[in-house]
Amino acid sequence: MFKKILAATDILTVRDAPVLSAAKIASENGAQLLILHTLESAHSDNRNIVKDFRTWEDIENSPEYEQIVKETIEKLYSDVLLSEFYKIALNIKVVTGFPWEAILKCARESKPDLIVLGPHSKRAEEQGVVRVAGKIGSTVQKVISRENCPVMIINSEISSEMVRFKKILVGIDYSVSCESALSFAAKISKEYGSKILIFHMIPVLPYPKYTKENYESDLQNSNKRLREFCGRHLVGVDHDYQIWGGGAAHVEILKCAEQNSIDLIVMGSHTKSESGKWYAGSAVERVSYRSKCGIMVVTDPEVIEPWEEAMDRNLEAETKTDRLIHVFTTNKE
Numbered sequence: 001m002f003k004k005i006l007a008a009t010d011i012l013t014v015r016d017a018p019v020l021s022a023a024k025i026a027s028e029n030g031a032q033l034l035i036l037h038t039l040e041s042a043h044s045d046n047r048n049i050v051k052d053f054r055t056w057e058d059i060e061n062s063p064e065y066e067q068i069v070k071e072t073i074e075k076l077y078s079d080v081l082l083s084e085f086y087k088i089a090l091n092i093k094v095v096t097g098f099p100w101e102a103i104l105k106c107a108r109e110s111k112p113d114l115i116v117l118g119p120h121s122k123r124a125e126e127q128g129v130v131r132v133a134g135k136i137g138s139t140v141q142k143v144i145s146r147e148n149c150p151v152m153i154i155n156s157e158i159s160s161e162m163v164r165f166k167k168i169l170v171g172i173d174y175s176v177s178c179e180s181a182l183s184f185a186a187k188i189s190k191e192y193g194s195k196i197l198i199f200h201m202i203p204v205l206p207y208p209k210y211t212k213e214n215y216e217s218d219l220q221n222s223n224k225r226l227r228e229f230c231g232r233h234l235v236g237v238d239h240d241y242q243i244w245g246g247g248a249a250h251v252e253i254l255k256c257a258e259q260n261s262i263d264l265i266v267m268g269s270h271t272k273s274e275s276g277k278w279y280a281g282s283a284v285e286r287v288s289y290r291s292k293c294g295i296m297v298v299t300d301p302e303v304i305e306p307w308e309e310a311m312d313r314n315l316e317a318e319t320k321t322d323r324l325i326h327v328f329t330t331n332k333e
Contacts, residue, residue: 002029002169007114008036008103009013012053012072015080018154020295022116023080023088024163032089038102039066039072039094042143047097058101066094093199107149113210116152117143140288144297150184153288153295162263162293165192169242169262171253171283172200174229177268177299182233184298185266196239197260200226201252204245215245215306250286257293266296 009024019035024035041047042058052059054071059065070092074081081090095102117140144151159189171186172178180196190198201217204210220244228286230239242260246252257265267284 001114001188002026003031004034004110004112005029005031005114006034006103006107007111008038008099008106009114009118010038010040010068010099010139012037012076015076016118017157018118018152018216019077020080020114021152021154021158021163022114023077024102024158024160025114025116026088027156028160028163031086031113032091034106034112034125035073035077035090035092035096036103036106037069037092038099039069039096041098050096054152062097066096079190085097087197100146103139103143104146107147112149114152115143115147115149115155119153119155123303134201139216143168144173144284148299153297155291155295158263158292159292165194165264167197167261167263168194169197169199169253169260169265171265171267171287172198172226172230173249174225179229179268181266181268181296181298182230182318184296186233186237188264188266189239194238196234196237197242197256197262198226198234198239199232199242199244199253201249202243202245204247206247219243219245248286249283250290253283253287254290257291262293264294264296265291266298269297269299294302 002025005022005026007019009016009019022033022035025031039050039061042049042051048061049058050065051057052065053069073092073094083087093106095106097105103115103117119140140151140153150182165188167189168185170178172180172182185196190192200222202215202222202228205217205247223241226241226243230241242256244252246258256262267287269284284295284297
């Protein structure tokens with residue numbers, strides 16, 4: 001299912017969890033792995049000026065410097081990439097520019113089945129923190145909002161058992177993007193023999209007037225609606241429903257994932273109703289930088305099919321100010 005994987009990293013001083021996790025996924029699937037490192041432009045008016053990772057001084061990029069960076073990456077991951085366990089076709093690419101643009105360009109050239117990113121940001125690292133609390137970074141945001149290929153967000157290195165994706169959690173809030181996520185999760189399930197847990201949270205209002213009877217009524221209605229919403233996507237798929245009461249969706253999703261030893265959480269991005277432009281919702285952000293397993297963010301349920309036409313639309317839209325993402329769904333209503 002995943003035969004080409006693109007893992008982007010902006011870290012050269014320590015091994016990056018997204019790269020290590022992507023290597024495990026590639027090994028499990030016999031996939032090609034492309035590691036992309038972007039030499040981020042230090043000046044908007046001259047993209048060839050970059051910061052030297054050794055001195056943090058502005059320098060003019062050159063083929064010689066790019067080779068130094070490539071060799072640094074090779075040395076950093078040498079024990080992993082040369083291990084008999086992995087046996088993967090590997091390529092390392094070093095480019096100059098702005099990370100999100102470089103990732104999108106590389107994706108359109110290499111046509112991966114999966115993009116693996118981390119929620120951290122280089123600027124946050126420079127400030128002495130791992131990541132900005134509550135944020136997944138502008139690079140991840142911009143890639144998610146412009147890419148039809150599924151994007152996996154890795155907070156910490158996932159285990160070799162997790163990459164088999166035997167237990168998948170899908171968060172449902174009845175949006176179109178959640179239907180896309182469910183459709184994609186069903187395809188993963190059929191490929192890997194996974195069990196899917198369908199998660200939905202009933203908002204429990206902190207008011208005395210919200211009684212136990214109110215909750216029981218909401219639970220009954222949610223059970224019915226959830227099965228109607230999800231049922232046709234789950235034909236032939238091992239699945240179960242998890243309906244929880246709570247005040248914050250990301251908190252309950254993480255609790256459910258931990259209690260059920262989930263290997264992968266699949267979530268849909270959310271859409272602004274006025275413009276139709278895709279963006280990562282707050283639940284995606286909050287789950288991504290706390291989760292112990294990978295987070296797959298999906299906008300298109302056909303992402304595992306050839307998507308050259310979708311990429312043509314992406315390229316055409318690059319000249320437009322407002323980027324619109326077209327969502328394909330099996331729902332004809």
